[in-house]
Amino acid sequence: MTVNATNIAEVEMASYDFSKYIRGRYIPHIWCPGCGNGIVLKSLIRAIASSGLDLEKVCLVSGIGCSSRTTGYMDFNTLHTTHGRALAFATGLKFARPELPVLVVSGDGDALAIGGNHFIHSCRRNIDLTLVLFNNHIYGMTGGQFSPTTPRKSFASTSPFGNIEPAFDICQLAIGAGATYVARGTTYHALALDKLILGGIHNKGFSIIEVVTQCPVYYGRKNNQKSPAAALMWQRDHAVAVDRFRKMTPEEQEGKFAIGVLHNQPRPEYNEEYQKLVDRVSGRAS
């Protein structure tokens, strides 16, 4: 389904018992006060809980970085891998046992810089993984260096005079590389995010949900988002539901970004194609 400004308001916050899905013994978490990661974590839980998936089978894979610590706190089959490689490990897991639902959590630096190759090839291969990409526009864990999604002119600990590099548009990159479900949400629109993630879980193929989230400590402080609340207000003021965004003129779109399901076009899924190959050749001699 398409999430838009109208039905976002219709979604109600359930009174939720998260404890069932969280490894309470490992809380408190390591995230800073005001960090958006907890909002995404809860949205992930609500999406998984409402998906009807067998919780014993759900696998959650992450790379390295703040967002990748999510796996440790969630009570599923969790795999915290090496920097940038979550999709590679997840591909192995999913390919070995296609019946397992495999979700991947990663950050902008993890998935698009050091792990960029796995990102585009996962899109191309269209293997049935759901990637929730926390985009806080910065390397948080290592102390606020600019990342492939840091906007131009932004300040970071390695761009003290302003970033001179252009940023990736994650969703355009994913669509270009062949992902079959591409969505963008924000931590401000937290409840809408549940549905975007759920849509990704249900898509048979490679799904990516970019979540624009805030890093008040390393990004916000240096870039005119003086508080976590200010960062959320920035999201509110710049995110536009995709249907409306598409009707806007280029001038109106300037500085804004679309949220919702940006692309949903099924294609043959990798494991299904492999199974067809197996059916074709099994029993055949060399």
Add this chain to the structure above:
Amino acid sequence: MIERYEIRLSGSGGQGLGMAGLVLAEALALEQNMQAVMTQAYGPEARGGASKSEVVVSQVDIHYPKAISPDFLLALNPESFRKFGNDTKPDALVLVESTAYQGGYALQTDRIYCVPMVEIIMKLSGRQTAVNAVALGVLAEMLDFVDASALERVMVRRFPRSFEAANRQAFLAGRQYMLEKRQEDLHPRRFAEDVLDSGCEDLELHQSEE
């Protein structure tokens, strides 16, 4: 008792020298119960104008798997004859495709046999694809420890069924040619010079489809 006999099969990449080496080595190892190790040119070397495979044969364990100084050399084109002929043993047995023998070589051995293997296969099938099978047929008649029927069995096993008839014919043609020549009891070196004198037709070598 063969302690170590080194065979080098050379020609241009694509003439099926790897396959010929494999058939020969497997026949010796599995069908004739000898020790045999096969190696072949690899990567860019396997694609050039001078490529090779090698078979080391023994009735005891083979340690070093490559030819150090071949006892037998097959050369299917001039480049391979030039490149791989130099380190052959002084009494090596050499089988050269007639069109590849251009004289003036520094080989010590006078046991050089020129056989128009390309002409044989062209007459037979109009294509050069199975020139390696012709060469194996000739070789089978030159080396008394090689059992031709073992080679034939492996050839049938290793190639797709659609190649079977053509390979068999080519193999038999090679054997046949050598059997007839043997009747003539020519001195090997003379044999080679004769071929040179007769001005063997220059046949262009094509890449085989194997």
Add this chain to the structure above:
Amino acid sequence: MVAPQSAAAAAKGGSAPSPRGEWQFLQGNEACALAAVAAGCRFYAGYPISPSSEVAEYLSSLLPRCGGRFIQMEDEIAAMGAIIGGSLAGLKAMTATSGPGLSLKQENLGYACMAEVPCVIINVMRGGPSTGAPTSPAQGDIMQARWGTHGDHPTIALTPGSVDEIYRKTIRAFNLAERFRTPVQLLLDEINGHMREKVWVPAAEDIEIVNRTAPPPPSPGYLPYRLDNKLVPQLAPFGTGYRYHVTGLDHGEDGFPTNDPKERARLHKRLMDKISKFEEELEDYERVDVEDADTLLVAFGSTARSAMGALRTARSQGKRVGLFRPITLWPFPEKAFRQAASRAKRILVAEMNLGQLILEIERLTAPGQEVSGVQRSDGEPINPLQILERL
């Protein structure tokens, strides 16, 4: 058909020679692929690289027809990551590569050591540094195999010599990976990876297969990194009701990251102990004519074949030469080597590099023993004559 005699001699630590089976004429890389399937490997992820690519090519044909999974990944790093994922899902997993690829895989190889994920890495070695000579023989990864990844960790690496041995040691590599819950490297080279030779292929029922031990029934008490006197914890496949955490961070017995110095020290010690305390089980070597040898040759992989050739000639000339051939290269069979070298005045280490294994040998020799090397890095194999002239 009769089982090969040499197999019996070299079977120490491997599967016993079987009465049932057949001779096949196989390429080294091909034997490796066939043996992997025989050992129960059902997952391959890799990236093309000379001179190892035939392993992938054969498996791309074999695995889909035997219920296995074959995937060609986007790069070497991804391939290593994918086999870790595949192994955690419960399949026996492997990859194949060569020197530059192993360099790229090192971080994830370390991850497999740390997270204790069984897997097999075939490395058909090259020289180097960098691209080196991709299609020429070399043995450039002796130290990379041991020390390539950062931090302290044990390494298991095997170096078969013949194609027949490649078949048997590939199976052993899988068995050791499962037994010790760790990555195992199998080091081949361009010569034995590409040569074709007779191989005794035992009947399936005669192949000894080791599987990871079954974990206790699912319960919140399952500890994927449990510390007990076995030192190797039981590994539950993902998605079977255990819901545990795996990480490359220092972790406690529950798998969750820890900053507690005691827990961290315990983990590191167990990771080392689980291999070092079983070195006798792991050791695998061949000793030839060492009893009276005053000159001891040390060589492994295809170079050991040249060493054997040189030894036979030297012995026929009345020279007292012996050979020590490590088959388990890491952990290096120290005790067996020291015994073999006990009478030797001279030790000659032949290797297709500019001196790697010789460093280990120098460490193990007694004062007064002269150690020198026969070394080559020009892309040509070391032949028996080159060794013989040094004897």
